[in-house]
Amino acid sequence: MASTQNxxxxxxxxxxxxxxxxxxxxxxxxxxxxHADLLTADELRSLDGLLAAPTDAQALLIRMVMRTxxxxxAQQLEHYAEINxxxxxxxxxxxxxxxxxxxxxxxxDQLADLLNREELLEVHNRFITKALPKSASKGxxxxxxxxxxxxxxxxxxxxxxxxxxxxxxxxPLFDRLRLMFFGNLRQSWSEFVVTELGYxxxxxxxxxxxxxxFHQREEVDQYxxxxxxxxxxxxxxLTERIELARSIEPINDWIGGRYAxxxxxxxxxxxxxxxxxxxxxxxxxxxxxxxxxxxxRVMEKHAPxxxxxxxxxxxxxxxxxxxxxxxxxxxxxxxxxxLGSPKAAPKLRSPEEFxxxxxxxxxxxxxxxxxxxxxxxxxxxxxxxCLINSLFGLLFWDALYAPVPGAFFHPFQSHPxxxxxxxxxxxxxxxxxxxxxxxxxxSYAEQIFECYENKRGITNxxxxxxxxxxxxxxxxxxxxxxxxxxxxFERLLSDIRTHRSGFPDLIQFDIAAQSYKLIEVKGPGDRxxxxxxxxxxxxxxxxxxxxxxxxxxxxxxxx
DNA sequence: ATAAACTGGG
DNA sequence: TTCACACCGTCAC
DNA sequence: GACGGTGTGTCTCCCAGTTTATAA
Ligand SMILES: [Mn+2]
Ligand SMILES: [Mn+2]
Numbered sequence: 001m002a003s004t005q006n007x008x009x010x011x012x013x014x015x016x017x018x019x020x021x022x023x024x025x026x027x028x029x030x031x032x033x034x035h036a037d038l039l040t041a042d043e044l045r046s047l048d049g050l051l052a053a054p055t056d057a058q059a060l061l062i063r064m065v066m067r068t069x070x071x072x073x074a075q076q077l078e079h080y081a082e083i084n085x086x087x088x089x090x091x092x093x094x095x096x097x098x099x100x101x102x103x104x105x106x107x108x109d110q111l112a113d114l115l116n117r118e119e120l121l122e123v124h125n126r127f128i129t130k131a132l133p134k135s136a137s138k139g140x141x142x143x144x145x146x147x148x149x150x151x152x153x154x155x156x157x158x159x160x161x162x163x164x165x166x167x168x169x170x171x172p173l174f175d176r177l178r179l180m181f182f183g184n185l186r187q188s189w190s191e192f193v194v195t196e197l198g199y200x201x202x203x204x205x206x207x208x209x210x211x212x213x214f215h216q217r218e219e220v221d222q223y224x225x226x227x228x229x230x231x232x233x234x235x236x237x238l239t240e241r242i243e244l245a246r247s248i249e250p251i252n253d254w255i256g257g258r259y260a261x262x263x264x265x266x267x268x269x270x271x272x273x274x275x276x277x278x279x280x281x282x283x284x285x286x287x288x289x290x291x292x293x294x295x296x297r298v299m300e301k302h303a304p305x306x307x308x309x310x311x312x313x314x315x316x317x318x319x320x321x322x323x324x325x326x327x328x329x330x331x332x333x334x335x336x337x338x339l340g341s342p343k344a345a346p347k348l349r350s351p352e353e354f355x356x357x358x359x360x361x362x363x364x365x366x367x368x369x370x371x372x373x374x375x376x377x378x379x380x381x382x383x384x385x386c387l388i389n390s391l392f393g394l395l396f397w398d399a400l401y402a403p404v405p406g407a408f409f410h411p412f413q414s415h416p417x418x419x420x421x422x423x424x425x426x427x428x429x430x431x432x433x434x435x436x437x438x439x440x441x442x443s444y445a446e447q448i449f450e451c452y453e454n455k456r457g458i459t460n461x462x463x464x465x466x467x468x469x470x471x472x473x474x475x476x477x478x479x480x481x482x483x484x485x486x487x488x489f490e491r492l493l494s495d496i497r498t499h500r501s502g503f504p505d506l507i508q509f510d511i512a513a514q515s516y517k518l519i520e521v522k523g524p525g526d527r528x529x530x531x532x533x534x535x536x537x538x539x540x541x542x543x544x545x546x547x548x549x550x551x552x553x554x555x556x557x558x559x
Numbered sequence: 560a561t562a563a564a565c566t567g568g569g
Numbered sequence: 570t571t572c573a574c575a576c577c578g579t580c581a582c
Numbered sequence: 583g584a585c586g587g588t589g590t591g592t593c594t595c596c597c598a599g600t601t602t603a604t605a606a
Contacts, residue, residue, distance in 0.1 A: 014569065067567070116601065137603070186570080186594090193569060199595035297586080330585080345584090365574095385572080501572060526574060527584085 004030065008207055008411050011196040017082035018055065023192035024062045025051070027181050030410075035180045038217045043173055049097040056085040057093045061100070064166075065174045066189045071106065071114055073155060074164040091166045104167040105152040112142045114155060114165075120145075123158055172224075180220060181410055183213030183417060185227055191412045201458045202412050203401045211409040213417070222248055222255050226262050238273065242266050242282065253421075264291045276302050289324040296331045305338040321498040322534050348533050349540035352547040357554040365523035365551055366505045373508065373519070373549070379475070380508045380519075385501050386467040387476060392489055393462030394448045395439070397455060399431035400462075415461035420497040432493075439486050445477040462500070475509045479516040487542045491535075502531030504546060518546040524553065 003010045003022065009030045012022035028047060036044070050058055060083055064072060077087050094100035112120055117138045124141050125131040128148055132141060155165040179185050194200050214220050229245050245263060250256040267282030276298060283295035292315060299308045312332055317325055329346035336343035361368025366382050374380035381387070393400065400415060401408075404427045407416035418424050425432060438444040452473060457465055492499045504520035518539065520532060528536070528548065539546040 019569085068565095117603095138601095190568085190595095194595055197569060197595075334585095505573095523574085525576070529573075532573090 008204070010411075011192040014193070014196060018059055019193065019196070020066060020189070021055070021059045021062050024065070024189060025058075026192070027189070028177060031177050031180050034212045034409075035214065038180065038214060038220060040217075043176075046098065046170060046173060050099060053093060053097060054085070054090075056083050057090045057097075059083050060087065060090045061094055061168075061170075062189075064100075064168055065171065069113060070168045070171045071104065071110060072166055072168075073114065074166065077166075088164065091164075095166075099168070099170040101167045101169050103154040103156065103165060106155055106158065106165070107152040108145045108148075108150040109142070111145065111158060112138060115159075117141070119159070126160075176220060176224065179223060180212075180214055182412070183409060187412060195412060200412070202414065203455070203458050203460070204411065205401050205408040205413070206403045207408055207410075208403065208405055210405060212406075213409050216251065218251050219255055222250060223258065226255070226258050229262055230265075233269075238266065238269050238275075242270070242278070246285070260286045260288045260291070264288050264294070267291060267294065271298060289320045292320070293324060293327045293331075296328065300331060300334065305335045308335050309339065321495055323498055323530055326530055326534065348537040350533075350548075351536050351540050353550060354547060355550045355552065357552045359555040360553045365526075366521045369519075369521045369549055369551055370506055373506075377512055378508055378510050380506050381472050382505060383467060383472075383503075383507055384505050385503045386464040387472070387507060388488055388492070388503050389462040389500055390464060390468045391448065391476065391485065392492055393460050394451045394455075395444060395485075395489070396432065396435050397451050397460075399428040399435060400460070402428050402431045404428060414459040419461065424496065425493060436486070439482050439489075442482065444482060444485075448477060449473065475511075476507070476516075479509050479511075479514060484542075484544050487538075487544065491538055498531070499535075502529070502535045504532070504535075506549075516545065518544070520546070520548045521551060522548060523551050 003012065003026055009026045012019040012026070016022055028051070032039070032044075032047070039047075050061065060077065060080070063077070063080060063083075074087050074091065077091075083090070091100055091102060095102050106114065111123060115123065120138060120141050121132060121134070121136060124145055127150055128144065130144075132144060136144075156163045175185065178187075178189065182191070191200070195202065214223075225248055226245075229241055232241060245259075245266060248259060250259040263282050263286040267279045267286060270276075270282060271279035271294065280295055280298055283291040283298070296308060296311060299311060308331070312328065312335065315328060317328070320328070326346055326348075333343055333345040356369065356372060358368055358372045361371070366384075370380040370382050400419075402416075404416060404418070407418055407427075409417070416424075418427070435444075438447050452468070452470070504518040506519040506521060508517045508519060510516065520528065520536070522528065536546055536548070538544075
């Protein structure tokens with residue numbers, strides 16, 4: 001039933017009414033094939049039990065796992081046409097396998113997930129003497145319930161009617177399986193069917209036998225622990241979350257990055273709560289560039305300038321992105337002024353600027369400006385990051401999808417797992433070299449067109465197929481010199497994460513002059529952002545034509 | 560009464 | 570979970 | 583005017599059916 005082809009998991013045909021079960025079994029067997037050593041004996045036993053159960057029982061469990069809740073009224077599970085056994089019987093079977101709990105005790109704060117507003121209000125007014133009016137919103141009822149201490153009890157008791165219910169007890173196991181398969185918790189069980197329906201298309205990449213997202217159980221545990229802390233942000237006190245987070249010692253760089261982001265986020269929460277010292281400590285632990293900036297800003301506010309300067313001296317500029325360096329340079333400039341030995345503010349090259357006044361457009365200011373500036377011979381496209389990123393994705397397609405060991409481990413990836421890591425370039429030197437060579441010998445335009453034709457529609461981290469029309473692609477490749485593309489791609493590749501954004505809003509082509517120009521539009525009240533300033537600086541440095549257009553409203557009185 | 564938001568399902 | 574922008578306030582010149 | 587900080591919209595297939603919020 002579970003299907004793999006050429007050593008790759010394959011989505012089930014929709015002809016099979018139990019397609020979702022087939023997909024789940026595919027996922028499970030793929031994980032067991034590659035990750036069996038990362039599962040406990042208990043977990044393997046649970047899976048064996050499930051896979052040996054009657055088909056209808058398996059199907060119902062997967063239906064429940066795929067839905068958002070972990071708690072269900074039996075009534076919510078009765079409508080599945082492809083499941084022919086009575087639901088109570090199946091739930092009973094699943095209970096005997098230890099996958100489901102029948103008639104679970106439901107705490108009052110979970111009632112809202114299980115009942116609609118009307119039912120919730122009815123329950124509220126039956127258990128709480130101070131009744132709420134018929135019009136009370138669901139949030140209001142929830143609040144009121146929370147202020148009273150009510151004992152947990154089965155749903156049937158809450159409703160004092162015959163309302164059978166069941167809770168999944170195996171959700172953690174299935175989340176774990178999903179994580180081990182996808183390498184993230186963002187993708188869901190429905191990934192298979194959405195692919196089968198054709199809404200997602202992924203580039204097929206040969207998966208090596210060693211292709212797996214995790215190598216030790218501890219890595220999976222840490223990922224799950226970090227994720228739980230993100231989810232708890234609403235319900236658990238900050239101090240407790242900090243304590244839990246700090247007890248985690250990441251065992252690899254990848255987990256370390258997620259850990260750093262969590263700690264940074266906790267630091268920001270602490271900062272906003274006025275817990276300055278806690279925030280500073282967390283920023284120091286985090287090690288993220290963003291955290292260093294926050295640390296410096298907090299120190300600037302609360303510590304003597306000498307202390308800030310000392311901290312600045314310890315910063316390692318080489319490990320920081322240009323974006324971080326810019327922020328740090330500004331701190332440096334302010335602090336040195338305070339200490340009496342002024343150091344110049346960071347100086348970036350800026351492009352030509354011009355102003356236009358147009359009526360406030362129906363759509364966004366970028367489109368209004370494009371309309372005002374564009375002519376038949378000098379057409380404008382509103383592309384922002386899409387054009388350059390798409391050209392990049394098309395030219396470097398083979399590098400992006402090179403079967404580097406460990407980069408691809410399931411068939412639903414839009415990009416290699418190490419795309420944003422520093423070793424990305426080093427591991428694809430041959431493919432990158434080929435692409436650079438095409439740019440040098442002039443064959444790149446043809447290659448990009450070919451890739452565009454062949455790969456159109458395939459989900460790609462850089463390419464926005466709907467924006468890139470053949471006409472736009474043709475103009476861009478004809479009018480942007482290869483040398484300019486080389487310069488831009490070099491900077492992009494030097495730090496993909498940071499440099500994939502910040503490109504100007506518009507590109508204007510001049511067909512007669514065989515030239516082009518990038519235009520960043522700034523409406524009233526808007527201003528250049530740091531990542532935009534840095535790209536513009538680079539464009540000016542390398543004589544890549546660009547400008548900033550300041551827009552005011554011609555039909556507006558104020559200003 | 561109507562629109563907006565959410566949920567499930569292929 | 571991304572990215573750009575809108576909008577607010579402060580500070581120094 | 584240059585900054586710093588916060589919040590928002592849009593987007594994560596797309597359709598149908600249900601639930602919720604809001605106003606008249
Ligand atoms: Mn923009
Ligand atoms: Mn803009």
